[in-house]
Amino acid sequence: MTRGTIRVWYLVHKWTSLICTLFLLMLCVTGLPLIFHDEIDALSGEPDSMAAGGPPSSSDAPGLKSLDALLGTVLANAPGQVPVFMAFDNDTPLMTITTAPQPDSSGADMTIHVLDRATGEVTGRESEEGVMHFLLQLHTDMFMGLPGMLFLGVMGFLFFIALLSGTVLYAPFMRKLDFGTLRVSRSRRLRQIDYHNLLGIVALAWMGVVGLTGVINAAATPLRQMWQMDELAEMTLAYAGQPPLPPSRYGSIDKAMAAVRAARPGNNPQFIAFPGGGFSSKHHYAVFLQGTTKLTEHVLTPALVDGESGVLTDIRQMPWYMVALSYSQPLHFGDYGALPLKILWAILDLFTLYVLWTGLLLWLGKRRAGADAHVREVESGGLVAAAE
Amino acid sequence: MTGKSRNHVRSLRHIFGAPLIIALLSLVGLVSALAGDGAADWLSWAALLVPPLAVVWAMRKHRR
Numbered sequence: 001m002t003r004g005t006i007r008v009w010y011l012v013h014k015w016t017s018l019i020c021t022l023f024l025l026m027l028c029v030t031g032l033p034l035i036f037h038d039e040i041d042a043l044s045g046e047p048d049s050m051a052a053g054g055p056p057s058s059s060d061a062p063g064l065k066s067l068d069a070l071l072g073t074v075l076a077n078a079p080g081q082v083p084v085f086m087a088f089d090n091d092t093p094l095m096t097i098t099t100a101p102q103p104d105s106s107g108a109d110m111t112i113h114v115l116d117r118a119t120g121e122v123t124g125r126e127s128e129e130g131v132m133h134f135l136l137q138l139h140t141d142m143f144m145g146l147p148g149m150l151f152l153g154v155m156g157f158l159f160f161i162a163l164l165s166g167t168v169l170y171a172p173f174m175r176k177l178d179f180g181t182l183r184v185s186r187s188r189r190l191r192q193i194d195y196h197n198l199l200g201i202v203a204l205a206w207m208g209v210v211g212l213t214g215v216i217n218a219a220a221t222p223l224r225q226m227w228q229m230d231e232l233a234e235m236t237l238a239y240a241g242q243p244p245l246p247p248s249r250y251g252s253i254d255k256a257m258a259a260v261r262a263a264r265p266g267n268n269p270q271f272i273a274f275p276g277g278g279f280s281s282k283h284h285y286a287v288f289l290q291g292t293t294k295l296t297e298h299v300l301t302p303a304l305v306d307g308e309s310g311v312l313t314d315i316r317q318m319p320w321y322m323v324a325l326s327y328s329q330p331l332h333f334g335d336y337g338a339l340p341l342k343i344l345w346a347i348l349d350l351f352t353l354y355v356l357w358t359g360l361l362l363w364l365g366k367r368r369a370g371a372d373a374h375v376r377e378v379e380s381g382g383l384v385a386a387a388e
Numbered sequence: 389m390t391g392k393s394r395n396h397v398r399s400l401r402h403i404f405g406a407p408l409i410i411a412l413l414s415l416v417g418l419v420s421a422l423a424g425d426g427a428a429d430w431l432s433w434a435a436l437l438v439p440p441l442a443v444v445w446a447m448r449k450h451r452r
Contacts, residue, residue, distance in 0.1 A: 171403055176395050179406040180446030198446055201407045202439040205414035295423045330422060337421030337432050344417075344436040351439070 001172050007375045013165035014374075018363065020158040021356050027152070027214070028353045030139040035334055035345050037132050044130075054118030057095035058088035058268040058290070060261060065120040067253040071097060073122060074113045082247040084110060085279075087271040090290075090297075093118035096126060103247065103276030146221055153218025160211045166200055173197060173378050183382070189365055193382045196358040203351040210348075213328035220325055224278065227322050235304050235314040236281040244282035245275045245307045255310035256285045260303040263312055266292050270300055275307045283307055289315075299326045406442070413438045 033040065055061035071083055074097045081099035088095050095117050100110045112126035127133065141148030174181075174197070182194045200207075216223075233240070253272065260269070267289040273279030280286035285307050288300040300322075304313040318326070330336040334345035366374070369386035377386045417435030420428045 170407075171400060174403045175397050177398075178450065179403075180442065180450040182446055182451045184451050198443060202410050202442045203414075204407065205411035206418070206436070206439065209415070209418055294425060294428075298422075327422070331418060337429050340433040341421055341429070341436070344433065344440075347440050348436070351443075 003375055003379070006169065006172055006378055007371055009165045009168045010374055010378060011371060013162055013169055014363065016158045016162040016165065017359055020155040020162065021360055023152060023155040024159050025353065025356050026142075027139060027155075028349055028356065030135045032346060032349050033132070034135055034139060035342050035349065037136075038335070039339075039342075040132060054093035054116075056088070056090050056268075057093045057117040058090050058270065060257075060268075064093065064117045067257060070095075070115050070117065070120060071253060073120065074099065074115070077122065078111065078113070081111065083250075083274050084277050085271055085273055086253070088269055090268070094123070103244075103274060104278075149218050149221065153215050156211050156215040156218060160208065160215070163200075163204060163208055163211065167204060169378055170197060170201055173381050175379075175381060177381050187385070189362070189385060190382050192358045192362055192365075196355055196362060199351045199358075200355045203348050203355070206348045207352055207355075210332055210334075213332040216325055216328040217332055223321050223325050227319060228278065231316065231319055232281060232286075232302070232304075235302075235316055236284060238313070239281060239283045242283060247274075249308050250274070251306075251308045251310045253285065256305040256307075257287065259305055259310055259312045260287045260289070260315075263315060264289055264301075264303065267301070280304070284313060298330055299323050410438055410442055 055064060057064065067086065071086070075081065075083065078099045081101060082103055083097060084100045084103060084105070085098035086095065087098070093116055095115055097113045097115060098110050099113065102109075112128075113122055114124045114126055115122050137143055141152065144151070173193075180198060182198065183190045184194075257269070257272075261267075270288050270290045273286040273288070275284055276282050279288075281304065283306065284304040287303040287305060289303055290297045291299050291301075299318065301315060301317055303315040305311065306313055334341055366386040373386040376384045413435045417432045417438075420435065421432035
């Protein structure tokens with residue numbers, strides 16, 4: 001690798017890292033407790049995580065209450081509200097019904113009611129407050145909505161370029177060193193560089209996957225809007241131009257679910273989106289079906305049912321970009337392999353924090369040195385320290 | 389290592405050999421728990437344990 005090439009990659013690594021580091025530090029710090037949010041919620045007694053006995057609410061097992069009856073209970077206690085979502089669980093009979101003043105109300109105006117589908121009782125409201133919710137908001141959009149989300153997506157992309165350029169610089173740096181070399185006794189700077197390189201290279205694949213899936217998750221809203229305008233509009237073409245279906249004419253959810261189950265026996269719903277919101281047309285119940293195997297359960301297939309008559313309009317597989325989004329969620333959250341996977345996620349998150357932190361210290365330590373001096377430091381495997 | 393001087397220039401294959409194996413194992417670990425439960429989970433945990441173990445190994449064997 002020529003000196004000029006190293007110089008270019010050094011500058012790419014320096015600037016992409018510098019711009020994203022502060023935000024990535026925040027993401028790693030807030031992400032750490034979020035890995036364990038199920039366990040933390042359970043300890044603090046959140047209603048939706050308390051064990052409730054009975055068949056899972058996403059199934060059609062006998063003994064589960066009718067969805068129409070549950071919706072009636074919720075609406076009776078929420079005057080002036082219309083239903084916007086119904087979401088189900090694969091482990092417990094608990095489910096949620098979300099209501100809002102309008103079918104297209106924003107998330108901030110929504111109320112999430114938690115119900116037990118085995119008993120038919122409303123068990124509480126999902127709190128939009130508390131430390132975990134604060135951390136999640138900070139991690140997702142820094143309380144700035146879509147612009148904040150997209151901004152963090154760009155930071156994630158810069159982080160990915162920093163990983164890439166760091167990997168390129170690893171080659172000239174390690175030219176005369178064995179894998180795993182840790183020179184701890186010569187100088188603090190050499191020790192920091194060696195640890196920065198070792199932790200960075202061993203966690204590279206994990207950081208790359210969690211970083212890139214974070215970028216895809218940050219683009220969730222535009223991706224969903226693209227699907228809604230494109231595929232969903234195509235599926236419901238026959239309804240184009242009709243006035244929106246008013247909530248007073250919404251038909252039976254149980255009838256709609258029965259139509260979907262008849263067409264796709266064996267598939268359980270993850271959630272149902274009501275007409276007029278961001279996940280359906282203005283005339284349909286959109287039933288999002290889970291796959292039937294562990295590998296495909298994350299990939300949802302929308303079944304569109306006429307919101308008034310309960311007749312199935314169309315079922316169509318999600319386009320590739322929505323499938324990518326479906327897999328990006330578990331791969332980013334690390335919540336798909338029980339507690340040991342979460343612990344490994346936390347260890348690798350701490351590695352990432354350490355790499356970011358030592359990277360920052362390495363820059364701070366020699367920030368007045370020119371690029372040439374830094375290139376010589378890379379070329380010599382850290383032996384020639386960057387001069388002031 | 390193999391009796392050569394400590395300062396000999398390593399090939400790219402030598403430099404990226406261990407990192408590539410660790411990266412491939414990490415990817416296996418990331419995907420296998422998505423694909424199934426039980427044995428697939430165990431494979432995932434074992435494979436993703438490799439990066440931290442590599443650091444422990446380096447701290448024990450390569451500190452100088």
